[in-house]
Amino acid sequence: MTSTTVTSDVPALVFVDDLAEGFGAPARPFHGASPFHRADPASTPIDVLDLGITRGDGVFETAGVNHGHPQAIDAHLARMARSAALLDLPAPRIEVWRRAVQEAIEAWGSDGHGAAKLIYTRGIEGTGVPTGWVYVWAEEPEGPIERRDGITVVLLDRGYRSDVAKTSPWLLQGAKTLSYALNQATLREAQRRGADDAVYTSTDGFLLEGPHASLILRFGDEFITPGTDQGILKGTTQGDAFDWLEGQGYGVGARQVRVEEFAAADAAWLVSSVRCAVPITRVDDREMAIDRQVTDGLNAFLLERDC
Amino acid sequence: MTSTTVTSDVPALVFVDDLAEGFGAPARPFHGASPFHRADPASTPIDVLDLGITRGDGVFETAGVNHGHPQAIDAHLARMARSAALLDLPAPRIEVWRRAVQEAIEAWGSDGHGAAKLIYTRGIEGTGVPTGWVYVWAEEPEGPIERRDGITVVLLDRGYRSDVAKTSPWLLQGAKTLSYALNQATLREAQRRGADDAVYTSTDGFLLEGPHASLILRFGDEFITPGTDQGILKGTTQGDAFDWLEGQGYGVGARQVRVEEFAAADAAWLVSSVRCAVPITRVDDREMAIDRQVTDGLNAFLLERDC
Structure with a gap:
């Protein structure tokens, strides 16, 4: 673990285990029956060899969150699938991602204005196993000026x-x-x-x-x-x-x-x-x-x- | 910490604390007198909000390592500084990075063929504090066919x-x-x-x-x-x-x-x-x-x- 003094203040982080067609099942026994699991953002969980960081090799979406619901989530998930196809990433399991977003919003636990980011990368170099996570943060209730x-x-x-x-x-x-x-x-x-x-x-x-x-x-x-x-x-x-x-x-x-x-x-x-x-x-x-x-x-x- | 079953096999990881002009000093008391510190790659230390991963917002270099020495390190460090300037990142402290590369090679502990990657990102979103690390891995001694x-x-x-x-x-x-x-x-x-x-x-x-x-x-x-x-x-x-x-x-x-x-x-x-x-x-x-x-x-x- 890094001893850097700067840490993340993401309020809610969910890792998506069964994130794509053909991936995820081997990890499931460690997380019980769920295809995703909550994680502690303060424990800084991204691997140094994740191709998302070494090569910017992945896709993302940012959805507004209001009153506990992600906005236009169908359109975001469809676009994520299209982006993944353009990058030759395995097709994301849309329903798992949708539930993971909801899980992150629940972990956040607010009824106010926020945003959810979905990140889907090619995973740790050399493994061929993609990585995915979702996090949610609060936005100003009044919105930007x-x-x-x-x-x-x-x-x-x-x-x-x-x-x-x-x-x-x-x-x-x-x-x-x-x-x-x-x-x-x-x-x-x-x-x-x-x-x-x-x-x-x-x-x-x-x-x-x-x-x-x-x-x-x-x-x-x-x-x-x-x-x-x-x-x-x-x-x-x-x-x-x-x-x-x-x-x-x-x-x-x-x-x-x-x-x-x-x-x-x-x-x-x-x-x-x-x-x-x-x-x-x-x-x-x-x-x-x-x-x-x-x-x-x-x-x-x-x-x-x-x- | 993520409970994903896939973990990194980077043999040697060094975080660069005093990585750039104007940055690093506040973190130093935690690491003693050194402007960098070794880290355990298995503890997966990159923050989910690091702009290196959320935006691919950073620069890198990969240098060959032979017999304990990084190759063409002056040229790599000069290019990293040039890349950083193009991205409006703070000027990297070249001598600190040079020593961090040597530290990672020592942590690796081999006299054979390897490679060192230097990564310098804009840091965790919202902090304005850049992040940097170096890791070293082994290459096939015969080289690629x-x-x-x-x-x-x-x-x-x-x-x-x-x-x-x-x-x-x-x-x-x-x-x-x-x-x-x-x-x-x-x-x-x-x-x-x-x-x-x-x-x-x-x-x-x-x-x-x-x-x-x-x-x-x-x-x-x-x-x-x-x-x-x-x-x-x-x-x-x-x-x-x-x-x-x-x-x-x-x-x-x-x-x-x-x-x-x-x-x-x-x-x-x-x-x-x-x-x-x-x-x-x-x-x-x-x-x-x-x-x-x-x-x-x-x-x-x-x-x-x-x-």
Whole structure:
């Protein structure tokens, strides 16, 4: 055990033993009948040889948690399975993961706002046995101030063409992997440029997504998100947002959006599981108005959805 | 502590406490006077919230170890510092890391062939305190068979232009990060295509590097490696190889190499710290002859260098 003085304050950690097709059964006798088990986060349990750390070789999901329920969990689990397939990881046992998330929420024991992270790695180098765990933490009940006041963004090149997922699938665009160093560096670059966040663009001139969020643009009564055939993630929150918008009578659609179209948008948001819908108030040097009515309505819905 | 039945067999693990400028001193009283401390790898010491695992947010180096000495350690430490700078990590304390590597080799206690991995992450989420460790493992004394018999490679698109490091530094090309999921996926794609390994190409038609190795090509009495201004790593083994080749009277140089030039090469190698110089016997569908004399001479030098 490390004697480092810094320790984790994750409130609830659950290891997923029977995590994937073909894996898990040998470990079960040690944990009784359950396909997962609670663990003590203070005992720092990740192996130094886990490929999740030595190679960023794994996938993850982050789901909002409200009133004891993970939000959009079906969509998160489906995306995790899709990411795992893109990485040639064994198919995750969806029902086991779903129950493990619920177990972690119960271990957390709060009825408030929080978030659950699901991590699924290729496991300890040389063993061929994948590793998985879920943890839950509390979020501010009021949510981030930016949900109300908005954020400024800069457009930053992702360096790839919009057809990269089709031409070069080994670049894993469209998979939510643990290899997020570039996403983190992109956020730092945005901050260096005086902005809060970034929107990636393709080398052939299309808007893509944020480093940690999906992009939604409003053009009149139409809401548009960049299509996922461009090597970007299928947004779980974006999906729920579009359901709500349709219910409000708006049109919704996914397509390629040229960079120049940002200037014609009436409003825009970065949406993600924990921050929900954050309005964009500036793109590079151009100011944008906050669409207060849609922002507030959408966030009220996203924060209270129980699905 | 996790009760998973799979455990690490890392023989020697050392945590680096005083790992970077501005960090480490508060932890020192717990470890006596030393700026690092040995740890038990079986106690699985990485925190679930370490950004190295949640975001692949860190850098690494792998150095060969021979007769109790890490090879090309100056070059590895210099590259780690360069990678850290690209990731805006605090400057690593090079002398502490150098001594930590030696400590891990002593803990390993063998005079044979091995390898040392240095990992330096952004640390546990929310603390702002980076994390670092070194571990050492044994390699086959005879080395991989491919060092003698060679490997087949396929050319695979990296998806970026060759000037990406200049235009878009936030994409971290040229940094050796923990976000290696793409490199691993590229190797799997190569194997799916019936090859052993891959050489990346840029979208504008230049040869770059392997997912885990540098490329060296022979044209007559000239040995050429793709220049590092194209967003690729400065090869530590390639550097030593060029020193040896120059000593043998050959010319060496780094420049842009067009994909078509592969066909004109007399021989080619992928070179890296642990595998050393591995001759390439096929590129896509084109067979290449092994340059036995240079391959054997170079590997004899690389395996016995004591620097």
